[in-house]
Amino acid sequence: MIKIRNLAVRIGDRVIASVPELDVTAGECVAIVGESGSGKTTTLLATLGLVEGAAVTGEITLGGVDVLGASPAELMSVRGSRAALVMQSPQAALNPTMRLGTLMRRALARHGVKGDEARRKAEDAVAAVLLDTAILRRYPHQVSGGQAQRFAIALALALGAEVVLADEPTSALDVTVQAEVVAVLRRLRDERGLAVLFVSHDLALVSTIADRVVVMKEGAVVESGTAADVFDRPRDAYTRELIAAVPRLPERPAETAATPPGEAGRTGEEET
Amino acid sequence: MTVSASPEAPPVLRRTALRHLAGVDRLAMVGAVLLALIVLAALLAPLIAPYPDDGGSATHPLDALLPPSGAHWFGTDQVGRDVLSRVLYGARTSLLIAVAVLVISGVVGVVLGVVAGYAGGWVRDVIMRVTDVFLAFPALLLSLALAVVLQPSVTTVIVSIAVTWWPWYTRLTASVAASVSTRGFVDAARCLGVPAPVIAIRHVLPNSLTPVLVQLSLDGGGVILTAAALSYLGLGAHEPTSEWGLMVQQGQSLFTTDWWVVTFPGLAILVTAFAFNVLGEGLRARLAR
Amino acid sequence: MLRYLTRRLGQAVLVVAGVVVLTFVIMRLVPGDPAVAYAGPRASPAELAAARAQFGLDDSLPVQLWKYVRDLAGGNWGVSLHTRQPVRDDLFQAFPASLELVGAALIIAIVVGIPLGVGAARFKGKFPDLSIRVSSMLAVSIPVFWLALALQTVFASGLGWFPVAGEYDSALDKTSPLHVYTNITAVDALITGNWPILLSALAHLVLPALVIAAYPAGVIAQMTRASLIEESARDHARLERALGFGETSVLTRFALRPALNPVLSLIALVFAYSIVNGFLVEAVFNWPGLGRYAADSIRSLDTPSIAGVTLLVAVLYVVANLAVDLIQGVIDPRMRAR
Numbered sequence: 034m035i036k037i038r039n040l041a042v043r044i045g046d047r048v049i050a051s052v053p054e055l056d057v058t059a060g061e062c063v064a065i066v067g068e069s070g071s072g073k074t075t076t077l078l079a080t081l082g083l084v085e086g087a088a089v090t091g092e093i094t095l096g097g098v099d100v101l102g103a104s105p106a107e108l109m110s111v112r113g114s115r116a117a118l119v120m121q122s123p124q125a126a127l128n129p130t131m132r133l134g135t136l137m138r139r140a141l142a143r144h145g146v147k148g149d150e151a152r153r154k155a156e157d158a159v160a161a162v163l164l165d166t167a168i169l170r171r172y173p174h175q176v177s178g179g180q181a182q183r184f185a186i187a188l189a190l191a192l193g194a195e196v197v198l199a200d201e202p203t204s205a206l207d208v209t210v211q212a213e214v215v216a217v218l219r220r221l222r223d224e225r226g227l228a229v230l231f232v233s234h235d236l237a238l239v240s241t242i243a244d245r246v247v248v249m250k251e252g253a254v255v256e257s258g259t260a261a262d263v264f265d266r267p268r269d270a271y272t273r274e275l276i277a278a279v280p281r282l283p284e285r286p287a288e289t290a291a292t293p294p295g296e297a298g299r300t301g302e303e304e305t
Numbered sequence: 306m307t308v309s310a311s312p313e314a315p316p317v318l319r320r321t322a323l324r325h326l327a328g329v330d331r332l333a334m335v336g337a338v339l340l341a342l343i344v345l346a347a348l349l350a351p352l353i354a355p356y357p358d359d360g361g362s363a364t365h366p367l368d369a370l371l372p373p374s375g376a377h378w379f380g381t382d383q384v385g386r387d388v389l390s391r392v393l394y395g396a397r398t399s400l401l402i403a404v405a406v407l408v409i410s411g412v413v414g415v416v417l418g419v420v421a422g423y424a425g426g427w428v429r430d431v432i433m434r435v436t437d438v439f440l441a442f443p444a445l446l447l448s449l450a451l452a453v454v455l456q457p458s459v460t461t462v463i464v465s466i467a468v469t470w471w472p473w474y475t476r477l478t479a480s481v482a483a484s485v486s487t488r489g490f491v492d493a494a495r496c497l498g499v500p501a502p503v504i505a506i507r508h509v510l511p512n513s514l515t516p517v518l519v520q521l522s523l524d525g526g527g528v529i530l531t532a533a534a535l536s537y538l539g540l541g542a543h544e545p546t547s548e549w550g551l552m553v554q555q556g557q558s559l560f561t562t563d564w565w566v567v568t569f570p571g572l573a574i575l576v577t578a579f580a581f582n583v584l585g586e587g588l589r590a591r592l593a594r
Numbered sequence: 595m596l597r598y599l600t601r602r603l604g605q606a607v608l609v610v611a612g613v614v615v616l617t618f619v620i621m622r623l624v625p626g627d628p629a630v631a632y633a634g635p636r637a638s639p640a641e642l643a644a645a646r647a648q649f650g651l652d653d654s655l656p657v658q659l660w661k662y663v664r665d666l667a668g669g670n671w672g673v674s675l676h677t678r679q680p681v682r683d684d685l686f687q688a689f690p691a692s693l694e695l696v697g698a699a700l701i702i703a704i705v706v707g708i709p710l711g712v713g714a715a716r717f718k719g720k721f722p723d724l725s726i727r728v729s730s731m732l733a734v735s736i737p738v739f740w741l742a743l744a745l746q747t748v749f750a751s752g753l754g755w756f757p758v759a760g761e762y763d764s765a766l767d768k769t770s771p772l773h774v775y776t777n778i779t780a781v782d783a784l785i786t787g788n789w790p791i792l793l794s795a796l797a798h799l800v801l802p803a804l805v806i807a808a809y810p811a812g813v814i815a816q817m818t819r820a821s822l823i824e825e826s827a828r829d830h831a832r833l834e835r836a837l838g839f840g841e842t843s844v845l846t847r848f849a850l851r852p853a854l855n856p857v858l859s860l861i862a863l864v865f866a867y868s869i870v871n872g873f874l875v876e877a878v879f880n881w882p883g884l885g886r887y888a889a890d891s892i893r894s895l896d897t898p899s900i901a902g903v904t905l906l907v908a909v910l911y912v913v914a915n916l917a918v919d920l921i922q923g924v925i926d927p928r929m930r931a932r
Contacts, residue, residue: 081836105840113838125829130851139847140837188837198836332727437605438612442908443866447620449873450904453892454623526735534874537739538892553740557878560747571740578735586731 034059034116034196034228035080040091042075042084049087050075050252059195062222062229064243064260066236066275072252073232077198080230081116082108096195114144117189121201123181127173133184134169137191144192158191159184162217179210183217190221196228197221203238215242236279240264248272333587339580347396359386360394362545370563380565382556388565392573394547398459399577402532405463407521410470415510415517417471418478422513423486423505433479436472444469445531452540459548462532462541470524474517481513519592523585526578533574549574599920606916613908614666618659621901666905672898676890681902684887689906690777691761692883695876696868698780698803700861703810708857710811711818716845718823726815733812738871742805742878749801756801759880762794802879806872810864817857825849855922862918866911 037055041048050072057063065073078084080093082100093100096115098107120126128136134155141151156166162183168176176184182202189197199218203211219242221227233239239246240260247257248269256269267273351357355377359365365385373380379388421432439447444466451465485491486509494504535541536550543551549570556566637645653661665672671681707730714726750758757763761779772779773786780799783792825831826849834848835841869884876885884903891899 083832083835109838109840111838112836116836118833118836120829120833122829126833128830128834128848128852131848140839143838143843185833192837332724332731434608434612437609438616441609441613441912442616442904443870443911445867445870445873446904446907449870449888449892450617450620450900451623453895453900454620454897530735530737533737534739537737537874538877538889540892550737550739553737553743557743560743561751564747567740567743571737571744574737574740575732575735578737579731582731582735 034096035230036092036094037076037080038092040076040079040089040093042072042079043088043090044086048252050079050249052076052091052247052249052254055247055254055257057196057228057230059228060222060226061244062218062231062242063245063247064231064233064239065247065249066233066239067249068234070251071249073249074200075252076249077118077200077230077232080198081112081118083112110144113140113192113194115194116196116198117185117192117194119182119185119189119197119199119202122205123178123185124173124176126185127181129173131172132169133171133173133176137169137188140188140192146192154191155187158187161190161221162187177210178206179213182206182214186214186217186221190225195226196230198230198232200232201234202231204233204235211238212241218242236264236275248275332583333590336580336583336585336587339576340584343396343577343580344400346393347400350390350393350397354387354390354393356387356390359390360547370559370566372563373565379569380563382552382566383559388552388569391547391552392549392569395549395552395570395573396577398542398546398548399529399532399574402459402463402466403525403528403581406466406470406528406532407525409463409467411474411517411521413467414471414474415478415513418475419482419505419509419513421475422479422482423501423509425483429479429483432475436475439469439472440476442469444527445534448531448535449538449540452535452538457540457543459542459546462535465535466528466531470528473524474520477516477520478513481516482509485509485512515592519585519588522581522588525581525585529574529578529581602916602919606912609912610909613905613912614663615659617901617904617908618662620904621897622655622658671902671905674891674899674902675896676894676899681898684899685884685902685906687777688882688884688887691779691881692869692872692876692885694761694778694780695799695802695881695883696806696865696872698799699806699868699872700810700865702803702807703814703864704861706807707811707814708818708854710815711857712822712845712850714815714819715822715826716842723819726819730812730815733808734816736808738805738809739874739878741808742802742875745801745805746878757794757798759878760798761882762791762798798879802872802875802881805875806868809871810861810868813860813864814857817860818853821853821856822849825853858918858922859915862911862914865914866907869907869910 035055035057037052040050040052040055042050052072055063055076065076067073075084075087079089080095080100082093082103089101091101096111098111098115100108100111103111127133137155137158138151141147141154146154155169159166159168164180164183164187168180168184173181185202186197197218202218203214206214215238218227218229218231222229222242229242231239231242243260245258246260246263248255248263248271250271256263256267256272263272264276267276346353350360354360356363363386365381368377368381368385369383371377371381371385377387377389379392382388382391417432421429442450447469448462448465451468452461455461455465482505486504491504491508494508499507532541533548533550533553536548537554539551539554541550542548552570553567553574556563556570560567669682671685673679674681674684677684710726710730714723717723746758750756762783769790772782772788772791775782775785780792780795782788783795822845826845828849831844831849834844839848872881872883873885873888875881876883877889880886884907887899888903890896891903
């Protein structure tokens, strides 16, 4: 669903993100990890063609569309209908003056779905992320952070997106709520074959969902591979540093949110 | 690993902001250059005015209402004075008023604001409620009411505008001062036993000054316009002082027949206010970054 | 919401009380004796004493203030020295004309200013943006009285496209007399279907309303632009772009509504400012509003009238600010939660 080759994002002479190769296929979750400033969010935004004020070169294919070569109109119709974004701050990502249902309806109308069909799609999508349809009548400030993030995922589902690009979708949430949101993403990946590009600095969390992991530092990819390889047999010193920095928790069943990285690696293997 | 919740987008966005700022700056530069020229014209009026005496009470009845020509670029007024010379001298009056108002209201406003912001509690409440009352009058209205009860003069204009202008600086300073005084270095000074007034002057005041200075430059245009309006209503400068608002008032009945008498002083007000506004806006945009 | 409302109302009452005291103080600074101004220079000592007693000038200042407040509350705003009418009646006569003028000006300013601000934000940094920014800066820098004179000279006296002065052609009173309901001529003419007077009133409105509209249109355009640019850089705008909406849609269908919040507070601010700016414009166009009344009062040092005008406009300003806070509650649902 996502194919990136030789991507480079430059501001002036400075390369702020450079990714030689990254693929996300249907039913797969790929995580980009790294600290802030590592270029992971830039990579995610470049995939949607949403990087402003910087030069983007290379090759990005999103749902079969050449992002860098597409006309603005083509690009706009890919956004939303094929790929959707889930952002870091749940409430700030939703327009404060708009009921969630209004946003959903306008987004559907934008991609040609109107009337009863739009209502049905909206309600189905909301139900699929385990929310009550009453949420459609609420304003962003009236819903919790976890509800807002699940609604953002519902937006993607209603529009029929095959790819979800999640930019730190849980870092503003409580640990238990994090687990809920990740569980929803994981279930949709498994049941509906959603492709997920998951950007995070939280390795413990990444280990509970990612099939493959890309580690970025200062704009460059330092390591990539299956989650098991990266977590169990890190080749790069920086990756080892990151893994060592994750607080070790007592052993727990593999399904819970705060699984230690080693365990998670194995979980990842089992699922692929 | 550094755990930070901040998104990585800013470097990307900052670039657009910078380009945008450069645009602001070009316009602000125009304002700065215009203002420098106006200040220069005001300072050098006696040297560069073609007829320096016409800035005052001279009369040349035989030359009354001559249209613009090589001898009188801006024409002459109803008593034969050179309009260009009077416009140049008028810059002195306008800038004098602007500087006096901004200095007086700036000093009063900043002092009260630092006191309010640093002292907090009921002192702050009283000061802020008083500013609320002053700010409940549109500036020109309160100046107008005051100017009516005082004798018409340049001093009256300065006093009556300054009285309505200070609360803005008090509010601004109080909010900056309040946020500064909760910062670490002020706490540290307090713990070291530095007396409160010393903390206020050494630490709170300097940090409050930049936004106030920007606001002052932004307000120059407003002061110029208000002063011109008061003079136009006959509440400010009077004959034989050269003042742009007064010149417009004296010439208004001649607009249809002798357009230059009114047009040039009006343009002078417009250009000066524009220069202040553009410069202030540019400074504010830079401060906001 | 209710608690927010009561707190806001409490603040407003406090400010109005302060406004009354401040107005009183200013009016006591008047040089000369108001009793002399009222009774005339040739009044006998007995007449002067009577006038002094009538105005309560023999009382101590706190007592005078108390009586002033008591009278105001009772609806007695004093007697004008130049019209010899109760000030309240004079204001009641003059205010609707000012409201008509400023209302028309604000409508023009909003209709022109907001789209210009949106256009500038849409083409940020490009030529349309620069030209809108320069022209809005010129609009706020232009002295109103001068603009009034210029437009009057060119378009009324010169080209004859619009009437030179006044509120409507009073000759029409004979052919199609106007029934007065609101005292706002254009509105009265509209609701009574008096088309000749309506047309005349609108023609008379154009120039003065345009002049007054210049300043608010400029600041509204600037504020809309700044607020919209800020709003369109927020996370929600990025999400909207990611949903497939184009830049124009993001600005007008999503970012505009939250961005209008600060613009609304601004409109309340410029409303009062425009009434006072209107004073200067009314003088030029001989418009029978508060401005002309204020100008007459200033000329005759008519303290009660000046105090009345000052109070009325200040109170209006407080009320306008209050109204905006309430409207913001409607526009921005977050405010309601407070």
